[in-house]
Amino acid sequence: MADLSINVRVEHEDFVLSINEKISLTGITGIFGHSGSGKSTLLKVIAGLDKHVQGKLAINDLPAADALLDSEAKIFVAAQQRNIGLVFQNSRLFPHLTVEENLRYGQKRRNNTSVNKPLDFAEIVVLTKLDNLLSKSVAQLSGGEQQRVALARALLAEPRLLLLDEPLSALDDKNKSLMLTLLAKVQKQLNLPMLYVSHSLAEIQQLANNLLVLSSGKVTHYGDIHQVIHLLTTNNEILHQTSLSLTVQEHLVEYGLTSLVLGDQQILMPLNQQIESDANTNTNVRCIIAASDISVTLHEPSESSIVNHLQGTITKFEPCKSQVLLTVNCSGQDFFVNITAWSAKRLSLIVDQKVFIQFKANSVRTLR
Amino acid sequence: MNSTHPDMLALITTLKMAGITTVILMLIGTPLAWFLAKMKSRGKVFIEALVALPLVLPPTVLGFYLLLLFSPQYLPGQIWQETTGQQLAFSFSAIVIGSVLYSLPFVVQPLQKAFEQLGDDLLEAAAMLGASAFDRFFTIVLPITKASFITAASLGFAHTVGEFGVVLMIGGNIPGETRVLSIALFDHVEAFDYAQAHVISISLVISSLVLLSLIYLLNRPNKSRPKSSKPAISKSVISKRHN
Numbered sequence: 001m002a003d004l005s006i007n008v009r010v011e012h013e014d015f016v017l018s019i020n021e022k023i024s025l026t027g028i029t030g031i032f033g034h035s036g037s038g039k040s041t042l043l044k045v046i047a048g049l050d051k052h053v054q055g056k057l058a059i060n061d062l063p064a065a066d067a068l069l070d071s072e073a074k075i076f077v078a079a080q081q082r083n084i085g086l087v088f089q090n091s092r093l094f095p096h097l098t099v100e101e102n103l104r105y106g107q108k109r110r111n112n113t114s115v116n117k118p119l120d121f122a123e124i125v126v127l128t129k130l131d132n133l134l135s136k137s138v139a140q141l142s143g144g145e146q147q148r149v150a151l152a153r154a155l156l157a158e159p160r161l162l163l164l165d166e167p168l169s170a171l172d173d174k175n176k177s178l179m180l181t182l183l184a185k186v187q188k189q190l191n192l193p194m195l196y197v198s199h200s201l202a203e204i205q206q207l208a209n210n211l212l213v214l215s216s217g218k219v220t221h222y223g224d225i226h227q228v229i230h231l232l233t234t235n236n237e238i239l240h241q242t243s244l245s246l247t248v249q250e251h252l253v254e255y256g257l258t259s260l261v262l263g264d265q266q267i268l269m270p271l272n273q274q275i276e277s278d279a280n281t282n283t284n285v286r287c288i289i290a291a292s293d294i295s296v297t298l299h300e301p302s303e304s305s306i307v308n309h310l311q312g313t314i315t316k317f318e319p320c321k322s323q324v325l326l327t328v329n330c331s332g333q334d335f336f337v338n339i340t341a342w343s344a345k346r347l348s349l350i351v352d353q354k355v356f357i358q359f360k361a362n363s364v365r366t367l368r
Numbered sequence: 369m370n371s372t373h374p375d376m377l378a379l380i381t382t383l384k385m386a387g388i389t390t391v392i393l394m395l396i397g398t399p400l401a402w403f404l405a406k407m408k409s410r411g412k413v414f415i416e417a418l419v420a421l422p423l424v425l426p427p428t429v430l431g432f433y434l435l436l437l438f439s440p441q442y443l444p445g446q447i448w449q450e451t452t453g454q455q456l457a458f459s460f461s462a463i464v465i466g467s468v469l470y471s472l473p474f475v476v477q478p479l480q481k482a483f484e485q486l487g488d489d490l491l492e493a494a495a496m497l498g499a500s501a502f503d504r505f506f507t508i509v510l511p512i513t514k515a516s517f518i519t520a521a522s523l524g525f526a527h528t529v530g531e532f533g534v535v536l537m538i539g540g541n542i543p544g545e546t547r548v549l550s551i552a553l554f555d556h557v558e559a560f561d562y563a564q565a566h567v568i569s570i571s572l573v574i575s576s577l578v579l580l581s582l583i584y585l586l587n588r589p590n591k592s593r594p595k596s597s598k599p600a601i602s603k604s605v606i607s608k609r610h611n
Binding site for chain 2: 048085088095096157
């Protein structure tokens with residue numbers, strides 16, 4: 001299995017990026033960090049656009065290892081020879097070319113050494129829903145359309161790795177959701193490894209299977225997306241939340257709800273058009289439930305408007321000022337629950353106690 | 369006027385000088401403008417000042433120093449004479465070299481501005497799609513800044529046609545070699561041949577006006593065109609013409 005080994009150091013005036021990590025090139029790896037954490041710099045280093053870098057960078061596809069950078073051996077492979085794609089925050093389309101000419105630009109220059117058969121132009125155009133826009137000038141496109149052209153253009157150059165630098169940040173919510181669905185679909189269909197940089201954990205949570213967290217130019221966490229979000233929550237580094245990846249059971253269209261499977265229990269969330277219309281490709285739903293949206297009861301509520309109640313066991317009890325962060329395990333999944341210390345005392349909650357957690361369908365959030 | 373008329377000969381010499389100068393200017397000016405647009409060190413202002421010097425210096429000052437350098441007593445003139453067997457001063461080559469230096473800012477400044485406006489974004493995008501530096505220049509830079517290239521070439525050409533001081537100092541007045549229109553005009557005035565002076569003057573005024581109008585037409589802000597393709601031209605460059 002291919003991986004990207006990074007051992008680099010970048011020194012700018014008031015900022016140092018120092019990374020030593022091996023990233024598995026499967027699926028989508030999210031790179032999360034606040035502004036100034038060095039996530040965009042890291043992406044530029046991998047792309048070959050930042051030349052003031054020391055160290056080593058290589059793509060290992062065993063048994064072959066392809067060095068992109070080795071400052072000791074004076075190896076620096078230029079950006080155009082790395083066969084790595086990059087979708088920028090601002091789509092950076094060529095203003096003097098039509099949509100089709102923009103798409104062909106990368107296709108003409110693609111690296112033909114790959115053994116795979118070339119991508120079908122028409123297939124990518126249909127996939128990215130650009131069939132009606134091909135003859136347009138790029139100035140006529142909306143923000144969402146521009147970003148789709150940028151994605152298709154990068155795909156047609158047939159990179160072995162696609163980098164995405166905050167590709168949704170200039171889009172409105174509707175286009176964000178469309179683009180997220182598209183990216184997930186593209187990844188699945190082309191089996192193209194991607195590194196997705198964002199300051200929005202919610203975005204990354206929708207797509208990535210692995211998560212790399214950067215802070216002040218250093219890697220603080222790297223691993224499975226749900227586990228890392230779990231870790232960030234317990235470390236109080238982000239708002240307490242439970243990150244889930246669940247299978248769709250059925251769409252209850254008349255009630256506007258979708259039911260998801262969790263072991264032998266079920267979770268109801270608001271019905272989502274995207275998920276429903278893409279039934280075949282979206283049997284899995286990524287969602288987040290904020291810890292403050294979940295409450296605890298000792299007995300199963302039978303006469304409540306709150307639709308979700310799950311049986312579980314308290315596995316962790318962490319007091320924090322006037323609040324308590326509970327970890328409740330329901331059918332093998334840990335849920336984070338924030339309650340007041342007063343409630344915890346009133347219900348005399350302790351570790352290993354059997355409880356019910358409850359939350360509204362609306363508190364199950366997804367960006368789709 | 370037939371081709372043996374001295375003024376016709378001066379016109380041909382002028383066009384030949386301006387044409388060759390423009391070609392050389394584009395070849396030298398483009399990489400120099402690119403280098404200046406991308407340069408970040410403090411030395412940049414010095415090189416910019418050096419390039420802009422002909423805008424403020426009396427042409428005779430430049431001509432005077434070039435005359436010295438081109439003469440066989442000085443190394444450049446000496447090397448030229450040894451390699452070509454001919455004296456550099458008072459030759460066609462001398463006025464072409466002088467014109468290149470004298471018209472350099474008219475080519476470098478619009479190009480530099482265009483390259484600065486273009487920025488790195490599109491070039492990085494092209495590199496990520498596999499385009500080499502040369503490829504990027506011909507498929508991205510040149511088409512987007514095309515209008516600035518036309519402006520630079522036209523200004524370089526027009527300014528060279530209108531040159532007087534430098535040519536007079538280093539070229540003298542040799543028919544068919546260094547006698548250009550502006551000098552022919554000077555001759556007519558000295559000889560009180562105002563009729564012929566008018567012919568040259570009015571033709572220069574009209575042709576310059578037509579050429580400049582075309583440049584301004586080309587540079588007219590066009591709202592349908594994206595921002596980055598707007599050519600850069602500084603009006604100050606045009607208004608600072610000396611001759």
